Amino acid sequence: MKTLFVSYRVTDLDRSLGFYTALGYAELGRVNADHGNHLVMLHFPGEPAASLELVHRPADGRVDVGSGFDHLAIQVETLDTTLKRLTEAGLEPEPVQYPGGPHGPKTSWLTDPDGYRIELVEWPSGHADGITAADFS
Helix, strand or coil: CCCCCEEEECCCHHHHHHHHHHHCCEEEEEEECHHHCEEEEEECCCCCCCCEEEEECHHHCCCCCCCCCCEEEEECCCHHHHHHHHHHCCCCCCCCECCCCCCCCEEEEEECCCCCEEEEEECCCCCCCCCCHHHHC
């Protein structure tokens, strides 16, 4: 088994698409369903398959993220370059943090238009992509 994608319900599809394309996602495809509902599949260039789905159901009203969902983590190659690009695109990333100390990962946070939190992560040189069992040994 493997995880296919994360799905977010969004209040304003155009506003959310603007945010996520500024973040670096590209639209892979969409399904226009009954009653004005839409499913939009996104991926980062270079990813072979969708990694994020935006679900827009206008009749359901405004999205309330609530307290059950915490955040989406996205790996970036160079955090400083990414933050500069995002700021130039009109997004508002938070200051860089070093949650594992000066030799650990560098992170920054964003909040999307509906309140979903996104953690941007740059791994230190030589670290494997993602969190692995080696991080807990």
